[in-house]
Amino acid sequence: MERPSEQLLSVFREFGGEALRDVWVFDERTFEKVFVRSDVEEAIEEGGLDVERFVDNERYGFITQQTYESLYYADYSYTVRGFSTFEQFRTFFGEGPIGVFASFDLDDGDCYDYQTLNESVQSFGGELGSEAFGLGENTEKTLADAESDTGESETETDAEEDAEEMDSVKNP
Numbered sequence: 001m002e003r004p005s006e007q008l009l010s011v012f013r014e015f016g017g018e019a020l021r022d023v024w025v026f027d028e029r030t031f032e033k034v035f036v037r038s039d040v041e042e043a044i045e046e047g048g049l050d051v052e053r054f055v056d057n058e059r060y061g062f063i064t065q066q067t068y069e070s071l072y073y074a075d076y077s078y079t080v081r082g083f084s085t086f087e088q089f090r091t092f093f094g095e096g097p098i099g100v101f102a103s104f105d106l107d108d109g110d111c112y113d114y115q116t117l118n119e120s121v122q123s124f125g126g127e128l129g130s131e132a133f134g135l136g137e138n139t140e141k142t143l144a145d146a147e148s149d150t151g152e153s154e155t156e157t158d159a160e161e162d163a164e165e166m167d168s169v170k171n172p
Contacts, residue, residue: 019105093125
């Protein structure tokens with residue numbers, strides 16, 4: 001039986017095919033690298049990119065989601081960002097909350113239908129539930145690990161305070 005992250009990967013592969021570059025699942029404290037295409041992995045390594053910092057940046061989406069939902073008459077669904085060589089999709093699902101982001105090579109003709117992708121991800125998340133991912137116990141890196149790797153001064157207590165701050169924004 002496939003793990004939930006492998007099942008989620010199949011949703012993204014069905015959508016993007018060979019254009020799929022990477023898929024990451026995260027919660028407020030941890031993350032899992034689900035898939036990274038070999039050329040993207042090489043670019044990350046050669047560029048010395050700080051993956052942990054990138055994932056931390058995506059965590060701000062938990063707060064942004066709450067902000068958008070309090071400011072607009074419609075529910076937040078997903079975000080797409082355009083870069084010079086790819087597009088990145090991010091959404092959240094489940095009660096966890098769980099976030100997922102993936103990137104795709106730029107499409108030379110037709111545009112990607114991200115609404116359809118979001119519907120597929122939400123359907124998948126609804127079927128399994130966020131607890132199926134068990135990120136707290138089965139992850140590649142935690143925030144504390146990332147800090148020790150980067151030598152940054154933030155302590156685990158600071159990370160816990162940040163998570164509590166996110167909780168207070170979501171649940172005033």
